[in-house]
Amino acid sequence: MKRRVGVVLACATWLAGAAGAGGLAPEQRRSGFESMGPATQAMQRDDAANPGMLSVSDGAARWGRAEGPAGRACADCHGDARLSMRGAAARHPRWDETLGRAVGLSQRIALCRARHQQVPGGAPEGVERLSLSAWVAHASRGLPVRPDPDPRLDAVRERGRHLFERRMGQLDLSCADCHDARWGRRLGGSTIPQGHANGYPLYRLEWQALGSLQRRLRNCMNGVRAEPWPADAPEWIELEAFLQARGEALPVEAPAVRP
Amino acid sequence: MAASALVKVPPRARRGEVIEITAMAAHPMETGVRPGADGRLVPRNIVHTFSCRYDGAEVFRAELHPAITANPYLAFTTVATRSGPLEFRWEDDRGEAIVATATIVVE
Numbered sequence: 502m503k504r505r506v507g508v509v510l511a512c513a514t515w516l517a518g519a520a521g522a523g524g525l526a527p528e529q530r531r532s533g534f535e536s537m538g539p540a541t542q543a544m545q546r547d548d549a550a551n552p553g554m555l556s557v558s559d560g561a562a563r564w565g566r567a568e569g570p571a572g573r574a575c576a577d578c579h580g581d582a583r584l585s586m587r588g589a590a591a592r593h594p595r596w597d598e599t600l601g602r603a604v605g606l607s608q609r610i611a612l613c614r615a616r617h618q619q620v621p622g623g624a625p626e627g628v629e630r631l632s633l634s635a636w637v638a639h640a641s642r643g644l645p646v647r648p649d650p651d652p653r654l655d656a657v658r659e660r661g662r663h664l665f666e667r668r669m670g671q672l673d674l675s676c677a678d679c680h681d682a683r684w685g686r687r688l689g690g691s692t693i694p695q696g697h698a699n700g701y702p703l704y705r706l707e708w709q710a711l712g713s714l715q716r717r718l719r720n721c722m723n724g725v726r727a728e729p730w731p732a733d734a735p736e737w738i739e740l741e742a743f744l745q746a747r748g749e750a751l752p753v754e755a756p757a758v759r760p
Numbered sequence: 761m762a763a764s765a766l767v768k769v770p771p772r773a774r775r776g777e778v779i780e781i782t783a784m785a786a787h788p789m790e791t792g793v794r795p796g797a798d799g800r801l802v803p804r805n806i807v808h809t810f811s812c813r814y815d816g817a818e819v820f821r822a823e824l825h826p827a828i829t830a831n832p833y834l835a836f837t838t839v840a841t842r843s844g845p846l847e848f849r850w851e852d853d854r855g856e857a858i859v860a861t862a863t864i865v866v867e
């Protein structure tokens with residue numbers, strides 16, 4: 502017990518010494534891309550080898566497909582996503598006036614589908630939401646992550662920071678314990694990344710599929726043996742909003758590839 | 761899925777040039793040894809054959825086996841002989857096929 506207190510104190514001192522949001526100064530921010538092997542980096546760079554691009558082209562087809570009783574397609578209102586959706590992924594989560602809370606990009610797409618196409622929005626890891634998110638996020642590729650300045654989001658980010666720094670699960674670890682205090686070091690055979698959210702939805706080789714940020718966060722919670730929140734719970738969005746501020750100015754990489 | 765394959769073929773080539781072609785198809789490559797949510801084995805469904813025809817003639821064929829990744833990626837070369845279509849075909853255990861085409865201009 503004494504030893505753990507020592508570790509906690511050491512962490513606290515380390516964290517107190519670091520400046521900027523979430524214990525990462527802007528010049529310290531590194532995308533997870535940089536800690537990958539050269540083969541995985543090459544896979545992400547080449548659109549013909551990046552399996553996430555399969556979802557992007559599927560999303561493009563869905564974008565133009567009329568659905569629901571009104572027979573409307575996303576493209577009927579929004580036009581060419583490559584122009585109209587440019588920057589959307591860099592700005593989300595944003596405040597939804599009707600719901601009165603913050604929503605992420607994938608939820609935003611599901612809400613838009615439910616409201617304007619009158620079709621079920623789809624499950625968070627369902628192919629509709631993933632493909633459409635990939636297509637919309639791809640339009641922001643290369644743009645810097647820019648948190649929405651809406652002041653209503655400040656409290657959301659603050660709750661996200663609290664969740665990020667809160668110890669959880671049987672292993673009693675917080676996100677910050679690894680991704681703020683120990684990034685760049687090793688966990689087993691892997692380099693611990695800073696845990697930025699700038700590439701989602703991304704293709705994870707371990708999943709053999711495209712997945713959302715919620716899925717990735719759920720993996721980490723399972724890893725520390727904490728109970729994940731239900732799908733689309735506000736906690737996920739709070740964490741996402743905090744992560745977005747923490748990774749401000751990193752380029753959007755969607756659809757990224759990660760090991 | 762609508763666009764379920766991505767192929768990369770150089771749009772133009774000189775006659776006699778060796779060209780690299782890459783082909784990736786969206787496929788789960790279910791191994792048949794993995795239990796599903798109900799505890800029962802998910803039936804095997806993999807792409808077992810891939811072929812590429814260049815202007816009607818087969819120039820490349822591959823047999824695929826379990827333990828090959830989902831969304832398999834193949835890269836191979838051929839010699840650019842004449843302008844024409846390239847047809848790609850992935851056949852899986854369910855008897856379904858994914859097809860894609862590309863064209864090349866040879867000068």
